[in-house]
Amino acid sequence: MFTDHVTVLINMLNNVYDCLKQDLQHVSDDRRVYGTLFNIFHHLATGLSLTQESPLRDVRFRCTMDYMRELLEHAFRIHSNYKASLDTLARKMYNRSLLNLMLRGGTTKTTRYLLLCDGMSMVEALYIAYRLRPSFIGVILNPGGITETYKLILEPHTYFKQEGQVTLNDIAQRIAEELGAKEYYVFRDFDERIHSGRIMRASDAVDSMYNVTLKLANKLEYLRKEYNATILVLSDHGYDVIPEAGSIYRFDHHWRPRSLSILSPLLVI
Numbered sequence: 001m002f003t004d005h006v007t008v009l010i011n012m013l014n015n016v017y018d019c020l021k022q023d024l025q026h027v028s029d030d031r032r033v034y035g036t037l038f039n040i041f042h043h044l045a046t047g048l049s050l051t052q053e054s055p056l057r058d059v060r061f062r063c064t065m066d067y068m069r070e071l072l073e074h075a076f077r078i079h080s081n082y083k084a085s086l087d088t089l090a091r092k093m094y095n096r097s098l099l100n101l102m103l104r105g106g107t108t109k110t111t112r113y114l115l116l117c118d119g120m121s122m123v124e125a126l127y128i129a130y131r132l133r134p135s136f137i138g139v140i141l142n143p144g145g146i147t148e149t150y151k152l153i154l155e156p157h158t159y160f161k162q163e164g165q166v167t168l169n170d171i172a173q174r175i176a177e178e179l180g181a182k183e184y185y186v187f188r189d190f191d192e193r194i195h196s197g198r199i200m201r202a203s204d205a206v207d208s209m210y211n212v213t214l215k216l217a218n219k220l221e222y223l224r225k226e227y228n229a230t231i232l233v234l235s236d237h238g239y240d241v242i243p244e245a246g247s248i249y250r251f252d253h254h255w256r257p258r259s260l261s262i263l264s265p266l267l268v269i
């Protein structure tokens with residue numbers, strides 16, 4: 001049953017990916033590519049209109065929007081129906097990414113690299129996919145939308161065995177060993193932005209995360225070029241945009257109905 005859910009989620013993500021390669025072709029500016037994904041995703045999840053103009057009423061993004069909606073509804077359904085067994089699903093999804101990494105031809109151990117992000121959402125994962133053309137896109141459903149619940153479902157053994165608090169660094173180190181990765185890195189910039197406490201206009205919220213995403217994309221591009229690396233990119237949770245007074249917003253991440261925080265993407269690049 002869980003293998004089926006994993007396959008369905010991967011297929012849905014690939015549909016989104018295929019559509020956005022097509023739909024975003026006419027968008028020449030990189031910032032607009034990111035902004036389009038950001039606006040569509042947050043709109044589909046919560047009904048927020050962070051932008052008045054395109055892409056929400058633009059027929060050219062219809063395919064991307066339809067498949068994103070399908071993906072989100074399916075993910076929310078699994079999250080609420082199978083809460084107690086999301087760890088099984090997480091493990092299977094993670095194993096699928098490992099299988100892809102092995103098949104990808106990262107044959108010598110030195111070429112593998114692990115990058116664990118704190119707070120990279122599906123929006124950033126898809127933007128990076130659009131730019132770097134990964135060989136695998138997956139998603140883990142994080143029951144609480146927070147780092148603690150991710151550690152618990154992905155690495156229950158480490159979590160219960162270790163005395164004292166398990167850090168993201170511990171998790172990254174453990175996974176890097178399993179991969180035979182040359183190095184690992186924990187990328188914390190997204191989470192720092194989320195917890196900055198800033199309130200801002202929608203366009204500033206998009207810009208703020210876009211800048212972090214560029215930094216990550218550049219890092220990945222560098223690793224791939226310099227070291228010919230095959231990189232597993234994981235994220236522990238996403239984040240949500242929360243309306244404050246007027247048209248002012250802030251970031252946050254934890255479970256709430258139709259929360260994007262529960263989506264933890266995986267990429268093999």
Ligand SMILES: [Zn+2]
Pocket residue numbers: 119147191194195253
């Ligand atoms: Zn956080």
